[in-house]
Amino acid sequence: MISKRxxxxxxxxxxxxxxxxxxxxxAKGFVPVVGVVFRGGYFLDGVMHTKVxxxxxxxxxxxxxxxxxxxxxxxxxxxxxxxxxxxxxNIIDIKKLNAKTKLPVIAITRxxxxxxxxxxxxxxxxxxxxxxxxxxxxxEIFEVTTRNKNEKVYMQISGILKDDAEKxxxxxxxxxxxPEALRxxxxxxxxxxxx
Amino acid sequence: MISKRxxxxxxxxxxxxxxxxxxxxxAKGFVPVVGVVFRGGYFLDGVMHTKVxxxxxxxxxxxxxxxxxxxxxxxxxxxxxxxxxxxxxNIIDIKKLNAKTKLPVIAITRxxxxxxxxxxxxxxxxxxxxxxxxxxxxxEIFEVTTRNKNEKVYMQISGILKDDAEKxxxxxxxxxxxPEALRxxxxxxxxxxxx
Numbered sequence: 589m590i591s592k593r594x595x596x597x598x599x600x601x602x603x604x605x606x607x608x609x610x611x612x613x614x615a616k617g618f619v620p621v622v623g624v625v626f627r628g629g630y631f632l633d634g635v636m637h638t639k640v641x642x643x644x645x646x647x648x649x650x651x652x653x654x655x656x657x658x659x660x661x662x663x664x665x666x667x668x669x670x671x672x673x674x675x676x677x678n679i680i681d682i683k684k685l686n687a688k689t690k691l692p693v694i695a696i697t698r699x700x701x702x703x704x705x706x707x708x709x710x711x712x713x714x715x716x717x718x719x720x721x722x723x724x725x726x727x728e729i730f731e732v733t734t735r736n737k738n739e740k741v742y743m744q745i746s747g748i749l750k751d752d753a754e755k756x757x758x759x760x761x762x763x764x765x766x767p768e769a770l771r772x773x774x775x776x777x778x779x780x781x782x783x
Numbered sequence: 784m785i786s787k788r789x790x791x792x793x794x795x796x797x798x799x800x801x802x803x804x805x806x807x808x809x810a811k812g813f814v815p816v817v818g819v820v821f822r823g824g825y826f827l828d829g830v831m832h833t834k835v836x837x838x839x840x841x842x843x844x845x846x847x848x849x850x851x852x853x854x855x856x857x858x859x860x861x862x863x864x865x866x867x868x869x870x871x872x873n874i875i876d877i878k879k880l881n882a883k884t885k886l887p888v889i890a891i892t893r894x895x896x897x898x899x900x901x902x903x904x905x906x907x908x909x910x911x912x913x914x915x916x917x918x919x920x921x922x923e924i925f926e927v928t929t930r931n932k933n934e935k936v937y938m939q940i941s942g943i944l945k946d947d948a949e950k951x952x953x954x955x956x957x958x959x960x961x962p963e964a965l966r967x968x969x970x971x972x973x974x975x976x977x978x
Contacts, residue, residue, distance in 0.1 A: 620975070622974075622975070631958055631963075632827070632967050632970060633970075634970055634974065635970050635971050635973070635974025635975065636974055637974060637975050763826055768826075772827050775827060775828075775829055775830050776830050776971055776975075778830070779817075779829065779830025779831055779832060780815070780817070780830065780832050780971075780975055
């Protein structure tokens with residue numbers, strides 16, 4: 589898919605921030621996933637949810653279907669993820685998510701993803717090559733500076749130009765070093781988890 | 784309990800907004816309840832949750848214990864409710880909630896509560912006199928003007944002076960006619976409900 593070039597990025601651009609809830613290590617079962625619709629870095633416009641299997645394979649499909657079936661879908665301009673893994677190693681293939689939703693995807697982390705470590709951890713799980721391919725599909729890791737010049741964040745992107753993604757991350761990081769939609773998605777997903 | 788008089792009301796006063804999720808009419812079981820910590824009318828600081836029984840009697844106790852056991856408890860200055868009923872007619876006795884938490888309570892509704900109708904509806908439920916007493920404990924209904932001068936909202940209060948409650952409602956209604964903590968609690972509770 590060709591990367592969308594934003595003609596203009598409005599301060600109240602509708603972004604969806606996605607994060608998962610807590611779960612007990614080595615547990616089986618499902619983890620709640622929350623999607624938060626934000627107007628830029630300013631205010632919350634809606635909440636959606638789904639659940640994904642711990643170390644499962646259906647995260648990309650579940651997230652795409654949560655988004656496409658949401659009443660907010662038509663207003664959304666970009667999807668933001670807290671990294672590309674949910675519920676352990678249930679990996680979101682951001683290329684596939686972009687293709688399925690026709691929306692640009694930006695995966696953001698506070699720490700630089702350590703691919704050597706990830707590859708090693710995957711070895712203990714079934715279908716590790718399949719998971720590894722989804723991880724690699726997230727592509728190049730870029731360093732981005734947001735509010736705090738001394739603390740970088742890291743992004744991987746699909747269906748969006750690097751410059752546009754950086755602009756959107758900076759514009760929406762109004763309260764912390766990461767976009768408000770992701771900060772709030774994390775607070776909600778943690779706040780509703782029954783561990 | 785004597786009403787707290789606020790010496791000063793800071794624009795970023797920590798308020799807790801509480802609302803319940805959706806459920807199917809005539810269903811049995813539990814309904815999720817979400818508490819949202821907001822800094823004034825500005826931004827979300829945390830999320831807590833509990834669940835209460837449809838038409839049950841434990842809402843006051845469950846809400847009080849959710850608040851007291853939260854890491855945000857010490858920072859909170861006021862509790863805001865979307866009316867005094869949760870999950871059908873599981874009634875929050877705001878006098879008791881105020882006594883248990885030592886925090887002022889403001890229950891807000893967009894429509895003026897119709898007590899004649901409520902009393903009639905209660906007749907079909909067990910222990911209707913017990914429920915009615917909790918409803919009556921919410922006390923006098925006051926009309927308040929927030930952002931939109933033509934659309935009033937209604938409040939019932941416990942442990943707070945009328946003037947202080949009005950000031951806090953106006954200060955925190957930054958995006959709509961009701962305090963931001965309640966608007967967002969509603970969006971989250973609805974967004975995470977599995978109906």
